[in-house]
Amino acid sequence: MKHKFLELKIHQRHLDKYKNQYPLLFKEAVMGNHVFEDNSIQEGTLLKLTDERGHFIATAYYGIQNKGIGWVLSRIEKEKIDALYFKKKLYSAIEKRIKLYNNPKTSAFRVFNGEGDGIGGLTIDFFDGIYLINWYSQGIFSFKDNIVKSLKEIVEYDAIYEKLRFDHDLIEENDGLIAGKPVTFPIIIKENGERFAVYFNDGAMVGIFLDQREVRRTIRNNYSKGKNILNLFSYTGAFSVFAAKGGARNTTSVDLANRSLERTQENFRLNNINLEDHSIVVEDVFKYFNYCDKKGLKFDMVILDPPSFAKSKNFVFSAEKDYPTLLAETIKITVNNGIIVASNNSSTIDLEKFKQMIGKAFNMGKARFEILEIHQLPKDFRTNHAYPESNYLKVAFIKVIKKSKTVNP
Structure with missing residues (x-):
């Protein structure tokens, strides 16, 4: 156009x-x-x-x-927004990810990250030779011809797919294939040596959130050995896989979506993890808290990675207002000196506000805490310094210190 x-x-x-x-x-x-x-x-x-x-x-x-x-x-008045403009932007972004292309243990990462790479509304991910373009508005989609042409000229690819992440009445054929040969799903990718199944033909999400890559590795390498681990809002069980590979005694993955069961089982099998040592529960997380309370269940480590907004039959969750309550419930089912991996991906909540939410939750939960480490976006998810909201991910590894009960003499 x-x-x-x-x-x-x-x-x-x-x-x-x-x-x-x-x-x-x-x-x-x-x-x-x-x-x-x-x-x-x-x-x-x-x-x-x-x-x-x-x-x-x-x-x-x-x-x-x-x-x-x-x-x-x-910000250059005479710069033309043409094929050459997009080619320069894409080339610059890809050049910054060269090391990731050459990493034999990881075959999936972000190639272009919206405003962090200079074009808001556009992301491109790489999955083992296959590219996935996400268009977040009709506006950026109108530049499709120049962007796809530029990508094809810069990279070698087996296929290029697209997802339209805005309201539209366009017909997407072949699961969004726009270049190369159709792929049989799932695509099996590697992340820090572990394997995962990726689908482009099953809704907006593909099976793994690439922005949590470093968090998963940290859980595997530093926190899992011998632990009893609960993974809440577990999706396809990627955190559970890394926990199991790190030597967790057992894991429990809880998610309301029915497909979480088969997708988590699939990822466990891909990594030769014995399913009998691990539980997968299709349940509302808030109901599961009640179940733990009734059964007296407690965990050495709880991974808490809710969506910014979630809706079930009985509850509407918003990270903006409900996160402290959710975290307070999590504290109850974590052992003394246990670890909570608290994640928040709402762009309207900055790191300082997130820390305040953590403090509020621990006041509600009548416990003290120590933040052991903080993670934000990995390097391939480039951010824009003038737009703090672009650095949306905040993950805190928190040690739970419960108040000891005093005993009367």
């Missing part, structure tokens, strides 16, 4: 933000933002952002996501 240009003025009160490299365009920043209300502007329209006097600030594109209405692409 041919991309039109529209000039928009940025409010004086937001000017410094954009002059300081802020990448996200939001409606309130634009003067006369009523222009977006009648759907007359097509997503993918290029926007020349200026100050009130008409001085150039940046070129952005119009694309609606839950975060905003577009992303800045360039």
